[in-house]
Amino acid sequence: MTLRVSRLAQRVGHSGTMAVDDRMQALRGLGHDIVSLGAGQLDFDTPAPIGEAGARAITSGQTRYTPVAGTAGLRAAVRSKFERDNRLLYAEDEVIVGAGAKNVIFHALLALVDPEDVVIVPVPCWPSYPPMVAIAGGRVVGARLDARRGYKLTVEGLVSAVAEGRGRTRGLILNSPHNPTGAVYSAEEYARIAEVVEGENLWAISDEIYEHLTYDGAFTSFATLPKMRERVVTANGVSKAFAMTGWRLGYAGGPRAVVRAMEALQSHTSGNPSSISQAAAEAALRLSLDGDPALAETRRAMFQAMLQRRELACRELASLPDVHLVRPAGAFYVFADFSRHFGRELSGKKIQGSTDLAEHLLEHAGVATVPGVVFGDDRCLRVSFATSTEELSVALQRIRKALS
Ligand SMILES: Cc1ncc(COP(=O)(O)O)c(C=O)c1O
Structure with missing residues (x-):
């Protein structure tokens, strides 16, 4: 059978x-x-001091469940990172860590999407966004990105995707630097997108996993645009920033109600991410924040x-x-x-x-x-x-x- x-x-x-x-x-x-x-x-x-912090976590018995949203130490480091690198101030209960940015983005979608809600995804896109929206019960409207526009979402493209949602468009997934095209949005480009997000009363998930691999121009975090902080979940992680893909550790900051909903959902799915990876990620963020020379x-x-x-x-x-x-x-x-x-x-x-x-x-x-x-x-x-x-x-x- x-x-x-x-x-x-x-x-x-x-x-x-x-x-x-x-x-x-x-x-x-x-x-x-x-x-x-x-x-x-x-x-x-993975740089040696980070790996050593993970090894120490094992030998010092940091091998038990942690709070679902992450250890106090790691969440504090995440808040400091958001403040220093992105000028984003989050309270303790406005950040969460999970098993990779992938896991965090999935929980954000589960927390935000109701059945039949339309979520706009600029296409080409990271292949996991559309299935995640579908699993959450939503519907994807793709906003086609054009090579002649540097593969960047334009105001016209966004407005027309919103219209395609026929009154059901609720959210937008942004990703800069972008997988697969490498496009990076400037503050001015994001400001124009933010106006539409505000005007259409949308939420947004900003996937910033490649933040530290920005070669040309300055990196802009979408939540820093006017009126966006209360509408945006900012997802990031240590995978690409510190060569830590196997450790599976991502984090997010966002409006309290959404982050708390993500925590409730996570408590039933993956629970806390690995205690060992959390210790290593805390070391990565702290050493980076402290300007560790090595x-x-x-x-x-x-x-x-x-x-x-x-x-x-x-x-x-x-x-x-x-x-x-x-x-x-x-x-x-x-x-x-x-x-x-x-x-x-x-x-x-x-x-x-x-x-x-x-x-x-x-x-x-x-x-x-x-x-x-x-x-x-x-x-x-x-x-x-x-x-x-x-x-x-x-x-x-x-x-x-x-x-x-
Ligand atoms: C655009 C994008 N977002 C998220 C992720 C997932 O990152 P993580 O390893 O933190 O789950 C990837 C991984 O390739 C990615 O390319």
């Missing part, structure tokens, strides 16, 4: 970015030489490496025939348009879209990328530059050869 899974589970499916990773691991397991430009994480190790130097070196890698990735991809890209101002991805190669026959197979092309590159060039269709734009491939310049060079040469 085969058990039938729920309609919800059938609708949602597996995370597309993780599916690509699984396929790559399987091929590597069979002995294939694959260079991955698919990664959604930095290739650096950590500052490690992070500066990481940032410099990322700048170099971005140069290399952009230069090589832009020089490929018939490939177009918008230079990313943040995060660690280039979202490049390969659609002029669609319709070609490569290795005996006609390339119909981004999935075919990504498969071709994986199987015949030994390079893993993520097909744009996973993010809602089938013309592109997402190329991650969170890997060494040596690997990046090899992979980009292989792509060049595979397209010739």
